[in-house]
Amino acid sequence: MEKIQIFLNINNKPCEVMIYPNDTLLEVLRDQLDLTGSKESCGEGVCGSCTVHMDGNPVRSCLTLAMEAVGTKITTVEGLANDEQLSDLQ
Amino acid sequence: MRLPRFDYLGPETIDQALDLLATHKDDAKILAGGTDLLVRMKKGVLKPKILISLKALNELSYIKKEDASIKIGARTPLADIIASDLIQKEAKALFQACERLGAITIQHFRGTIGGNILQDNRCHHYNQSDFHRSGHKACHKAGGKICYARDESDRCNSTCQSDGATALMALGASIILAQKTGERTVDLADFYTTDGIMPHAMESHELLKEIIIPVHGGQSAYHRLAYRSAIDYPIVCAGVLLKPSPKNEIADARIVVGAMGRSPLFLAKASSSLKRKSFTDMAAFKKAADDSMNASAPFAVHNVGATLEYRCAMVSQMVLRALEQAAAAIKA
Numbered sequence: 142m143e144k145i146q147i148f149l150n151i152n153n154k155p156c157e158v159m160i161y162p163n164d165t166l167l168e169v170l171r172d173q174l175d176l177t178g179s180k181e182s183c184g185e186g187v188c189g190s191c192t193v194h195m196d197g198n199p200v201r202s203c204l205t206l207a208m209e210a211v212g213t214k215i216t217t218v219e220g221l222a223n224d225e226q227l228s229d230l231q
Numbered sequence: 232m233r234l235p236r237f238d239y240l241g242p243e244t245i246d247q248a249l250d251l252l253a254t255h256k257d258d259a260k261i262l263a264g265g266t267d268l269l270v271r272m273k274k275g276v277l278k279p280k281i282l283i284s285l286k287a288l289n290e291l292s293y294i295k296k297e298d299a300s301i302k303i304g305a306r307t308p309l310a311d312i313i314a315s316d317l318i319q320k321e322a323k324a325l326f327q328a329c330e331r332l333g334a335i336t337i338q339h340f341r342g343t344i345g346g347n348i349l350q351d352n353r354c355h356h357y358n359q360s361d362f363h364r365s366g367h368k369a370c371h372k373a374g375g376k377i378c379y380a381r382d383e384s385d386r387c388n389s390t391c392q393s394d395g396a397t398a399l400m401a402l403g404a405s406i407i408l409a410q411k412t413g414e415r416t417v418d419l420a421d422f423y424t425t426d427g428i429m430p431h432a433m434e435s436h437e438l439l440k441e442i443i444i445p446v447h448g449g450q451s452a453y454h455r456l457a458y459r460s461a462i463d464y465p466i467v468c469a470g471v472l473l474k475p476s477p478k479n480e481i482a483d484a485r486i487v488v489g490a491m492g493r494s495p496l497f498l499a500k501a502s503s504s505l506k507r508k509s510f511t512d513m514a515a516f517k518k519a520a521d522d523s524m525n526a527s528a529p530f531a532v533h534n535v536g537a538t539l540e541y542r543c544a545m546v547s548q549m550v551l552r553a554l555e556q557a558a559a560a561i562k563a
Contacts, residue, residue: 142238200338206239209265
């Protein structure tokens, strides 16, 4: 497998990352982008700890390939804040 | 959990996808929502060399009414099916099936109807991690020669726990399978091999393209029983379709029971016992529900986390509730 360069839109910021095809969005968010608000708990889509918004809809980032997130707007729990003001969920 | 390695291909058109399938066949798997495929890959029961993603194929995601049928693209997300007025009114069983399966808040925007139909059969001995399964010899489905769900069985007894397939079979649906050289339409009732290892009668170079639901009056209903109100697969489920005659009797009935056998079970005898009965004939409904229970019981094995006795008893409850609901909708 070779690394591929992809562009993601995370919390309204464009990000460029080098990924393997089998990297999940959750792994990229946590390991490469330091957005550790989404957690891996079950790894199989049951618990919801990895929930992020893709184009406004909640999805399980542990079961979303990073490749599948290209071209979508991803909002993580970090992105819910309004500057320094934490959202109710946070 | 880390996914195994694979190559990722992203075709831009259906024709490109079919070309890739024809080239790679058994080495490739289709990726739609990934809610079944990626979980199985993480558990180590599946290691395809190539994933062909349907991400760009928006032309496979639609719900429309054409002639006397509802046509649904295979990649249509469950969330779209639940939001569709057309499905709620004319294919109620499918709406009810999709509404309760998986998790409304999370999986529905990725989970697709095609993926739900094509989900692999399940068994609580097989659907475990590599580590768990390393504690004993491989079962039939994992490439071995033993079945842990049914002693001394020489075949795999894994169960089809697809809510969508059960409801669609009750609705008399058919599917279109596409390949590079053409398409074929298959009645969903004829789509199952009754083999637990390869439950679907489709080739590795074929793509599920469309689901067709005939619409000609009649009401359907679907009930499922699961431990929790979300996430869990059904331990038993039932879909029914009742069609009225001009004399306001039951002209035709279809009862399908799911999560009991290697495929959804269309119960012909129980269904035909309702012909020419009235929509208020509770005794006939009760008898059909009990007949359904007796007909489906021999197929079940202890592999979905509830005792056989309980599941079998609940078949008659699920069928009865679905029949009552469909009948009430016709009277209304």
